[in-house]
Amino acid sequence: MNGKRTFGGGDQAAEEAARWFVRLQSEAADAGDWQAFEAWLAASPDHVAAYEHLESLWVDLEAAPQVIAHRLDQVALRPAPRRTRGIALRNPGRRAWIAGAGAIAASLVVAVEIANRPAGVDDTLTLRAAPGETRQYVLADGTRINLNAGSEIQVRMGRDARRVTMADAEAVFDVAHDARRPFLITSGDREVRVVGTMFNLRQRDGKMALTVRRGIVEVRPAGAPQAPATRVTVGQQLAHSQGGESVLTADGLSDSAFAWTTGQLVYRGQPLGEVAADLSRRFATPVRTADADAASLRFSGVLVLDNEPAVLRRIEAFAPVTAVRAADGVILRRRAGG
Amino acid sequence: MEQEGRSALIELYLERRADLIRFFTLRLRSASAAEDLVQDIYVRLSGVTDTPDIQNPVGYLYRLGSNLMLDRLRGERRGAFRDGAWLDTQRTVMGAQEVADEPSAEQVVADRQRLAALVSALGDLNPQTQRVFRMHKFEGLTHPQVAATLGISRSAVEKHIMAALKHLAAVAR
Incomplete structure (x- = not known):
């Protein structure tokens, strides 16, 4: 040419x-x-x-990232070498910054494979999804962690146990089976014990919600391995407030807990303040409610998380609020007479 | 520490504001659209809670604005270009109502054809170029990460991505 x-x-x-x-x-x-x-x-x-x-x-x-990725896999003569030994997390601070930059670019899902740690190395890794993005991580044991926007967790792949700590995060865990190394998650004041299963765990503002899609998960107070456990199984949800009681339900609606992984949020009568907090994590421009009155409005509906202005328009259509743009974000205000 | 990093970036932003507006006026072909976008950069900066160790703070401001432009483009391309539409699966139903803003049937067909052309053009690339492009575009690895993973130089990574873009651009014209 x-x-x-x-x-x-x-x-x-x-x-x-x-x-x-x-x-x-x-x-x-x-x-x-x-x-x-x-x-x-x-x-x-x-x-x-x-x-x-x-x-x-x-x-x-x-x-169509899945379609295209699949096509590229088929066309390539053999799969690309995927072992990124040490790269993804050699320097967690740097990695975090890269994640931050990615956050600007909407919520494209990216997969980063964490290398096998050399034997004897037992340090803690921080996995993070900045506001505006979700991230998929694959641990060395094959466990997949899909992190929702605005989440940070610590992971330690020890010899006797695989440990995760989450203070403010939501993630779907697809835990690889390893009977000799239980997968333990400290979520607020609870400890979640897993052998091999898939579930969504949300820990936000002192409230925990656990939804199991496959297998069985045990929950007990953190730091009390002998305490009797609550067993949560397929289709069940466990809600727990920090320092309070746990409530186990099975309402047949457990799939909605996973909706965020496919770019949706499903609400059934949640306070609008909670919806605003979720959107602030998912999008670039923060969203808040104007006052306690607006924050307490109950919201029901499926929000497709394509882009923020469209999502806000849908909220306006489904709740008696207007979205007002301010210098530091978007404010949801109750409509007059609404 | 965090506070310092944040305010330094905002200082820099204020210093460079006029430059940014000039640049984005050129990009957006509109002074008022540029004003809006540069204002969005500010909103974004005030929401930055990490104190990233930024190599090139000025470059960061331009990149932030450019990424916001891409985000807007993503917003405009919704609808037919959603995975669901591509895969011909279900639509989203909210209560009894279908979510509004569906594009016209002609637009859906045109968009699908364009996407199909892009997907097939990816297949024309040589395997190493495909691999580099996939790791960067779909797995979110940076150029240095792709280089280290495949054991090639950074400039080789850039050449592969450039080759892929040129080919796709010619096909999608």
């Missing part, structure tokens, strides 16, 4: 746009790079158009 064409300069613009696009994705791009990019854009409307074209296909590719 000859690089230049007189008509519209299309090929050259496309090539340069691709070079800029890749260079500017790097954290190493500095003020000088962005200024040079600005000069390039200003040089020709073709440049602006070529760059926009790349952005639009970049976004379009996200429409």
Whole structure:
């Protein structure tokens, strides 16, 4: 292919746009790079158009990540080497920053595989999903952890036990079976004990909610391994308030606890304040309720988490509130006469 | 510590505000849209609770704004471009009502064709380019992470991604 064409300069613009696009994705791009990019854009409307074209296909590719990833797997002659020994977490601080930058780019699900820790190394890893993004992690034992936005957990893969601590987080755990190394999660003042199962665990504002999709999970007070356990099984939900009682229910609606993993939130009469907190974790612009009155409104419905303005419009349609944009976020206010 | 990092970034933002507006006016072809976007950068910065160890703070501001632009684009492309529509599965029903904002049938068809063309164009790439592109775009690895995982140089990673983009851009035209 000859690089230049007189008509519209299309090929050259496309090539340069691709070079800029890749260079500017790097954290190493500095003020000088962005200024040079600005000069390039200003040089020709073709440049602006070529760059926009790349952005639009970049976004379009996200429409079906599973389908595309599957296709790429089929086409590639053999699967890519997936062992990222040490990379993902060699420097947790750095990793966290990368996660933070990703948060800007909506809630695209990314998978990061955590390497097998060398024998004897038993340090604690921090897994994090910044506000605005969800993250999937695969531990060395095959356990999958899908972290909801605005969550942080600590993981320690010990020889005798696999331990997770969560103070403010929500995650779906698909725990690999390993009878000799129980999977123990300290969630607020409860300890959740797992052998091999899949469940969603939410620990927010002193309230815990556990929903089991497969297997059996035991819950007892944290730090009291001899205390009698509550067993939670498929389709059951355990709700517990810090320092208070636990309530076990089986209402046949347990699937809704997993809805966030497919980009939805399902509510049945939850206070609007809780909905606002969930949205603040999922999107770039924080959402809050104007006052206690608005916060206590009960909200029911399925919210598809495609983009924040659309979600806010749907909330306005399904609850007697208006969403008002302020300098520091969005405020949900009860509609007059609503 | 956290507070310091945050306010330094906001200081820098205020210093560079005019530059940012000029840049995004060019990107968005509209001064008022640029004003809005640059205001959004501020909102975003005031919500930053981590104190990231930022290599290039000025670059970060531009990248933040550019990512917000991508987010808006994502918002505009919803509907037919959702996984559900692509896979021909169920629609979302809220109570008895279907969620509004469905795109027109023609748009759905056009979008699907475009997506199908992109997917098939990915298959034209050589296996290593596909692998690099997938790790970066779909598994969220940064260029240095892809380089380290595959044992190739960072500039090789960038060349693969550039090649993929150029090919996709030509197909999706």
